[in-house]
Amino acid sequence: MNYFIKAIVSLLKEKTNLQEDEIEKLIEIPPDLKMGDYAFPCYNLSKTLKKPPNIIATELSKTLQATINENLLESPFKKGGLSGITEIKAIGPYLNFFVDKAIFSEMVLKKVSKERDRYGSGNIGLGKPVVIDYSSPNIAKHLAVHHLRSALIGNAIYNVYKTLGYQCVGINHLGDWGTQFGQLIAAYKKWGNENAHESYTVTDLNNLYVKFHQEAEKNPVLEDEAREWFKKLEAGDTEAKEFWQRFKDISLKEFHKIYDMLGIHFDAFIGESFYNTMVEDTIARIKGKGLAKVSEQALIVDLEPYNMPPCLLRKKDDATLYATRDIAAAEYRKKTHDFDKMIYVVGSEQKLHFKQVFKVLELMGDDWANHCVHVDFGLMKFKDGKMSTRKGKVVLLEDLLIDAVERIGKIIEEKNPSLENKDVVANEVGIGAVIFADLCTKRNKDVVFDWDEVLNFEGETGPYVQYTHARLCSILRKYGKPVTTDINYELLSEDEAIILIKNLGRFPSVILKAAELYEPSLICNYLIDVCGNLNRFYNAHRVLSDDEELTKSRILLVDATRQVIKNGINILGMHAPEQM
RNA sequence: GCGCCCGUAGCUCAGCUGGAUAGAGCAACGGUUUCCUAAACCGUAGGUCAGACGUUCAAAUCGUCUCGGGCGCACCA
Numbered sequence A: 001m002n003y004f005i006k007a008i009v010s011l012l013k014e015k016t017n018l019q020e021d022e023i024e025k026l027i028e029i030p031p032d033l034k035m036g037d038y039a040f041p042c043y044n045l046s047k048t049l050k051k052p053p054n055i056i057a058t059e060l061s062k063t064l065q066a067t068i069n070e071n072l073l074e075s076p077f078k079k080g081g082l083s084g085i086t087e088i089k090a091i092g093p094y095l096n097f098f099v100d101k102a103i104f105s106e107m108v109l110k111k112v113s114k115e116r117d118r119y120g121s122g123n124i125g126l127g128k129p130v131v132i133d134y135s136s137p138n139i140a141k142h143l144a145v146h147h148l149r150s151a152l153i154g155n156a157i158y159n160v161y162k163t164l165g166y167q168c169v170g171i172n173h174l175g176d177w178g179t180q181f182g183q184l185i186a187a188y189k190k191w192g193n194e195n196a197h198e199s200y201t202v203t204d205l206n207n208l209y210v211k212f213h214q215e216a217e218k219n220p221v222l223e224d225e226a227r228e229w230f231k232k233l234e235a236g237d238t239e240a241k242e243f244w245q246r247f248k249d250i251s252l253k254e255f256h257k258i259y260d261m262l263g264i265h266f267d268a269f270i271g272e273s274f275y276n277t278m279v280e281d282t283i284a285r286i287k288g289k290g291l292a293k294v295s296e297q298a299l300i301v302d303l304e305p306y307n308m309p310p311c312l313l314r315k316k317d318d319a320t321l322y323a324t325r326d327i328a329a330a331e332y333r334k335k336t337h338d339f340d341k342m343i344y345v346v347g348s349e350q351k352l353h354f355k356q357v358f359k360v361l362e363l364m365g366d367d368w369a370n371h372c373v374h375v376d377f378g379l380m381k382f383k384d385g386k387m388s389t390r391k392g393k394v395v396l397l398e399d400l401l402i403d404a405v406e407r408i409g410k411i412i413e414e415k416n417p418s419l420e421n422k423d424v425v426a427n428e429v430g431i432g433a434v435i436f437a438d439l440c441t442k443r444n445k446d447v448v449f450d451w452d453e454v455l456n457f458e459g460e461t462g463p464y465v466q467y468t469h470a471r472l473c474s475i476l477r478k479y480g481k482p483v484t485t486d487i488n489y490e491l492l493s494e495d496e497a498i499i500l501i502k503n504l505g506r507f508p509s510v511i512l513k514a515a516e517l518y519e520p521s522l523i524c525n526y527l528i529d530v531c532g533n534l535n536r537f538y539n540a541h542r543v544l545s546d547d548e549e550l551t552k553s554r555i556l557l558v559d560a561t562r563q564v565i566k567n568g569i570n571i572l573g574m575h576a577p578e579q580m
Numbered sequence B: 001g002c003g004c005c006c007g008u009a010g011c012u013c014a015g016c017u018g019g020a021u022a023g024a025g026c027a028a029c030g031g032u033u034u035c036c037u038a039a040a041c042c043g044u045a046g047g048u049c050a051g052a053c054g055u056u057c058a059a060a061u062c063g064u065c066u067c068g069g070g071c072g073c074a075c076c077a
Helices: A003-015 A020-026 A043-049 A053-070 A101-118 A145-163 A179-191 A194-199 A202-218 A221-234 A238-262 A272-288 A322-337 A348-363 A397-415 A422-439 A462-479 A495-517 A521-540 A548-571
Strands: A038-041 A085-091 A094-099 A129-133 A167-172 A292-295 A298-301 A311-314 A341-345 A372-375 A380-382
Touching: A003 A020, A003 A038, A003 A053, A003 A085, A003 A094, A020 A038, A043 A053, A053 A085, A053 A094, A094 A101, A101 A495, A101 A548, A129 A145, A129 A322, A145 A167, A145 A238, A145 A341, A145 A372, A145 A380, A145 A397, A145 A422, A145 A495, A145 A548, A179 A202, A179 A221, A179 A238, A202 A221, A202 A238, A221 A238, A238 A397, A238 A422, A272 A292, A272 A311, A272 A322, A298 A348, A311 A322, A311 A348, A322 A341, A322 A348, A348 A372, A397 A422, A422 A462, A422 A521, A462 A521, A462 A548, A495 A521, A495 A548, A521 A548
Parallel strands: A129 A167, A129 A341, A341 A372
Antiparallel strands: A038 A094, A085 A094, A292 A298, A298 A311
């Protein structure tokens, strides 16, 4: 709660019968600057007071205004009357409060200036470990655009939580186990070129995978062979394991390359296979609790009482399933990290799966089961349907990234040919465009992948935000002197400045909300908003001028805005180049 | 069939723990550069907030139903 809201709450508390938190909840920001800085709707009071809300607003405005004038409460500020509130006015059913703009500006700008890179951060997470599971692609397949969402959302949430002081553990839960490895081994044994395996790439593995599915349709025996190989793998067969390790190495090499391009960080790459040794123990304990039973030759946990289909632990051929491994993994992670919260950033098509897994954990007596959250997100698809690795119907992530960087390179050549480090900047902006485009929509919506849309760099885009930041850096460079908070805050009185400053003050609460809702898009929208505010200010007022006092004031605003944009950009996992 | 998610301007989306005239961007049209990066800014045009009923002083926002789209529902992950 900021200072002014606190003041308003304390004023209203005396004159109404409402509780502090009730009042705070009701306080809102008027849609127009001219209507005031904060507003209190009087509809609720009209019920208890049995009077129309506009009458109540008028009466309250009179008594409160009188309080201000008498200066009954002590104010930490010399000017601006009571607590920096200058006027209280009724507009229709609303009680509107005007605050001293200079005081407000001073508070916000000094805070940003003082906290710098830490502005927006907090300490609510101090001493609380959070495990975040994101990206988690399957081995032996290319990373494609539909893999972006988990990786980017997860990475951003990681940064948000870290900003709030949480001790984050980012885990890439590689899909390196399961029947598909049996398929791959079977395919490799049949059609793979052993002599050339040294130079194998994910493309070769993927071709094998595609071929397997084509052939298996004609010849179902192949599926049995694949199952056989997977059973061998699970049993620790040397030959099977050797193939598996090979596939894994090939994949990881490519994954790392792309994660590096995207700037995505993980603290650990621990695949499903890692939990293979624990699975038996997990099943034994589930059985021990009397939760497991055999049904249709498979081992299940019946979730009928909870209106869910059963959770499958073991197939009829004895092989385990991913639910089993997820349960084992969750318990292992709890043991090793003692997390306060565990976040799974996985597509919404797995909603039921996680509901089942969390329920089984709960039934097992893991009282932390409700600290696990599935942060789901909508499907990415093409205009004409779902993306599918199996059908080879994908846009490879690498291709998209390279294309984005190239296009930005051309734009730089066109608009700023004398720029230094063009390649570096093209990378930061091109990749940033892709990141921002993906993070920008609320995660629960399905997104249709549109090449032109992702690679459009005007309007509400990553490059727009980065460009705004670069412009501000440019002004500061030209100014060339140290920025000071010792300025005349009265000079920042234009509407464009006030709106901007108000928004800068909101930043910490945006981060908090993004954490609470696991919603990086809030930060994207916020940045777009701030950049719009800034660009409007920039367009209407010159920062550098002969008027030294005015210049000093505006420079502080420029520097604070630059800082906020940079902090936001970084949390999203993007770079903020100083020139572009 | 059952469950979950989505449906706001031609397109992509904000707004959704109810509140003051429903906001941006793209696309279209018109304008702004002797001036801090025009990747910007301003203006014009564009809306039965899918539809119906209900709750409320007040509904894009909450509830029920209908329609349309997506996803999931036992041996893939």
